[in-house]
Amino acid sequence: MTCSTILKRLLCSCLVVVGVALPAQILDEPDFLPVDEAYPTEVELTEDGQVLARWVMPEGYYLYRHSLNLVGKDGTTLGDVLIPNGIPKTDEFFGDVEVYYNFLEISAPVLSQTTADVAFDVHFQGCADAGLCYPPEAQAFRLTKSGSGFGTGGVSSLSLDGPGLASSVESSSTPGGLSIWVALGSALLAGMILNLMPCVFPILSIKALAMLQGASEANQVSHSLAYLGGVVGTFLALALLLLALRAFGAAIGWGFQLQSPGFVAAMALLFFLMSANMLGAIEIPGFGVSMSQPNPFLTGVLAVIVATPCTVPFMAAAIGYAITQGGLGLVFVMTAMGAGMAIPYVVITATPQLARILPRPGAWMVTLKRIMAVPLILTVVWLVWVLTRQVGGAGVAWSIGAMIVLSLAVFIGRRQVKWLASVWALMLLVIAGTAYAVSVPISSRNATQLSEFEYEAFQKALDVRKPLFVNVTADWCLTCLANERTTLSRTSVREALSDHGVEYLKVDWTNRDAEITKLLESHGRYGVPTYVLYPQQAEPVLLPQVLTPALVNEYLVDYVSSGDTFSIGPQTNAGR
Incomplete structure (x- = not known):
């Protein structure tokens, strides 16, 4: 022989x-819930000025105690977070931890605020007993006073399950x-x-x-x-x-x-x-x-x-x-x-x-x-x-x-x-x-870009459902640079975007950025290049990693109606 x-x-x-020697638990994998269904977050601001966050979880899903936090922002200062005792568990990655099944409520007092709104982030991370662990979440909320009490108003989410991004998780291959x-x-x-x-x-x-x-x-x-x-x-x-x-x-x-x-x-x-x-x-x-x-x-x-x-x-x-x-x-x-x-x-x-x-x-x-x-x-x-x-x-x-x-x-x-x-x-x-x-700075070869990646501005842009083309790139990504030189910097492509009323947003992932990583994960992507087209009245669409002018124009014709306008901020480079 x-x-x-x-x-x-x-x-x-x-x-x-x-293909054959796979354990049964991998081959017969269960259907896992999206993160917003596994951990639906409810928030409340009580009469005595306490911020509450609660979760009602399906059977088999749990949250980690060490991942929980309530963090004030935009002029809001919160006190120490009150977290109940959890169930001891030996975790594959974190060792001995405390977890919560079925129901959890945490709270923190509002110490001070500079505006009428109470703005804060809710941090958490959970896993499923069947084997899936979700990445850490950071959801942003803004609560406003209503009558004698408080109610939610102007909620703006920074997480994968936030408004505008939840649909994109399903439309991408999860x-x-x-x-x-x-x-x-x-x-x-x-x-x-x-x-x-x-x-x-x-x-x-x-x-x-x-x-x-x-x-x-x-x-x-x-x-x-x-x-x-x-x-x-x-x-x-x-x-x-x-x-x-x-x-x-x-x-x-x-x-x-x-x-x-x-x-x-x-x-x-x-x-x-x-x-x-x-x-x-x-x-x-x-x-x-x-x-x-x-x-x-x-x-x-x-x-x-x-x-x-x-x-x-x-x-x-x-x-x-x-x-x-x-x-x-x-x-x-x-x-x-x-x-x-x-x-x-x-x-x-x-x-x-x-x-x-x-x-x-x-x-x-x-x-x-x-x-x-x-x-x-x-x-x-x-x-x-x-x-x-x-x-x-x-x-x-x-x-x-x-x-x-x-x-x-x-x-x-x-x-x-x-x-x-x-x-x-x-x-x-x-x-x-x-x-x-x-x-020869590469920025001179690109179309419109954003000053920095601000998730809240990006979220508001999605909420109004105006057309947007997002290019998540990095200077160390040769495929990204090739696409920008051969396609995205072409006059014909810029004119096609303008004709369809689509704004071009470049998000730079050259240096590590947790918010940009969340954006990638919201579309089931873990690397660059990632190109996402947000039409006005349809779900977000992922484009292939290798672009041509004809391909971009085809997606614009198929998914975007002409005449829309869009603007979300100053025009320089995102993510630097």
Whole structure:
């Protein structure tokens, strides 16, 4: 039996295990209620000035004591919150906690207020015994005095179940309503499509070189298995980290690590080292990216890391299901996505007929290696540019300084002036590229934007049901930038939006922002790009992650009537 036959059978076995060896509690998943039905929040302001919040919960749903709070705002100051004792429970994520079933009421006194209204936020988080945990909620309320007592007035919700957003949760594909089979199929397809996204191109160049090395069939098979292990292992590590952080209340989503300037800087240094390596300037034995033989496991790890800025069709449903289900459901879904990303390379190396199509190695590969370094250099420029958007010029200074120290450290070990000159030439190229990128601010290429993401203003805009096109984006998302350059910045698209009376709102998720994360989650999305069209008399509509001018115009014609007008504030950049 050949190595390729063994590999094919192993791959098929893995896919069978993913589909068949699922526990009954995952396959026969219950139908979970939307958060507004599971935890309907009622508020009241009593005669003696006490703010009350109460919940009547269906059977099998509970709230956490540690998540409960009443917080005054807009001139309202509340006292200590009175919370009754709960039922002790050992929780999978939080350990020993107190929870509440069926009914709960909490209260806090109004100490002072600067207006006639009492404005406050109600914080809570709950789970279902059947296995679903909802993200932390923050609902905003404003109560006004009515006659001898108080009543609710001008209620404005910031949560997923607030007015205007509740309908959008149902119209988007909610993870809790997915079948495990649909989630696994979506994950597998999303992983395959990731290979076509621009964020993965730098790693594809390394993988292509490895496939052209002309190694024996046995080596090719072992390399493919190592690459598969790197991809799947990293998907699982990222997913488990994401789940753990969210369990502790962090409002994060897909691509969260790129919202950390420290991580972006580290990736810039790594790709700087790799590009110098591909150019033949350095060789670091054991580092895993040597000029002669790229390490397949490390290549798989890097492929996933650079893929996280991208979201693709089918990913939203799969990631949403994985995050909300947790446990084994998360493991199976993320394994399927990693397998989907690695399958094309595994199939090629396991099929001799396909492998023979590849050109034979020779002297021409030296030139090819130099050419393949270009995507890596551009990746360094892009990462340093992202740093400038996150932390300003200090990010560039620290990154360039680190590159200088790194090059000097290797130079001291090798003492080759020619090598040092080539590395510094590469560094100057990075500086020049970054300077050019910074000199062309992306905001100049976009249509109307909002000063900052203010949830209340956004909610009021939804309440009046005027047409709105929302673009949730980030500077580290290459798909977002490509869509803005090729579609959203086009004069024809701006004119189409204007002709249909649609305002364009850009929401920037480059840096971590809990409110923007809630907006994404309200549509069942956990990453960017996310495009939502709010027609005047219909439910919100999610657009695909890859846009074209014709596609945007088609959605406008199908869902928006012409002649509507809309305005919700000053026009600069949202979420900065």
